[in-house]
Amino acid sequence: MRRFLAALLLWALILPAAAQAKVYESTMILVNKQNSLPSDYVPGDLSRPNVTYAPGVPESRKQMREEAARALEAMFSAALEDGIGFMAISGYRSYWTQHDIYYTRLKEAGEAHVSLYVAQPGKSEHQTGLAMDLGIEGYLDLSERFADTDAYRWLSEHAHEYGFIIRYPQDGVEETGYAFEPWHVRYLGVQAADVWARGLTLEAWYRQKLAASHLLRKRSFRLYKPLG
Numbered sequence: 001m002r003r004f005l006a007a008l009l010l011w012a013l014i015l016p017a018a019a020q021a022k023v024y025e026s027t028m029i030l031v032n033k034q035n036s037l038p039s040d041y042v043p044g045d046l047s048r049p050n051v052t053y054a055p056g057v058p059e060s061r062k063q064m065r066e067e068a069a070r071a072l073e074a075m076f077s078a079a080l081e082d083g084i085g086f087m088a089i090s091g092y093r094s095y096w097t098q099h100d101i102y103y104t105r106l107k108e109a110g111e112a113h114v115s116l117y118v119a120q121p122g123k124s125e126h127q128t129g130l131a132m133d134l135g136i137e138g139y140l141d142l143s144e145r146f147a148d149t150d151a152y153r154w155l156s157e158h159a160h161e162y163g164f165i166i167r168y169p170q171d172g173v174e175e176t177g178y179a180f181e182p183w184h185v186r187y188l189g190v191q192a193a194d195v196w197a198r199g200l201t202l203e204a205w206y207r208q209k210l211a212a213s214h215l216l217r218k219r220s221f222r223l224y225k226p227l228g
């Protein structure tokens with residue numbers, strides 16, 4: 001009996017954690033200024049995409065979740081066939097890596113800059129393992145100049161075919177809370193095509209979906225918290 005109770009207690013403790021991990025591991029997870037990941041969340045299936053990287057990228061930041069990594073490989077090789085040589089710059093970042101980046105940038109650039117460009121620890125999509133910053137030769141500095149390249153135009157037209165969206169589009173700041181980041185792609189999987197076709201930010205897409213479906217609202221309340 002005692003053993004049974006101990007087992008029951010163990011399940012009670014483990015189950016909520018397991019259920020939570022499952023929510024965080026949805027490729028549709030919404031992480032932004034309103035929705036945080038816990039400091040100890042590390043995706044369980046990190047993998048190193050077999051793609052070209054910008055010089056000096058640390059091994060730990062080359063990773064993405066398994067499904068996203070394979071999709072990135074497919075996207076990079078399709079782009080290469082069209083003459084675009086993408087290079088990956090920054091994928092998965094742990095809570096504590098983001099913590100260091102955030103406070104370093106805060107010291108260097110100040111509050112106004114970081115609030116538009118750098119997520120606080122726990123609020124970065126890079127912690128999901130579903131995001132990648134990318135560029136091409138000569139455009140590896142994560143600057144808006146990248147938007148003037150054929151590579152960016154290719155990305156705008158084709159990223160969704162591989163399950164990616166440009167997560168922080170031009171004029172999206174009111175929705176996303178971040179300035180235009182033409183270099184930051186986010187893996188969503190099949191829904192990327194729908195987000196792209198509707199021309200919405202992920203926040204606006206979720207708002208539309210939730211407004212349309214009470215069921216979804218009930219089921220995905222932990223994936224998404226409405227703004228404000």
Ligand SMILES: [Zn+2]
Nearest residue numbers: 131132133184
């Ligand atoms: Zn990024």
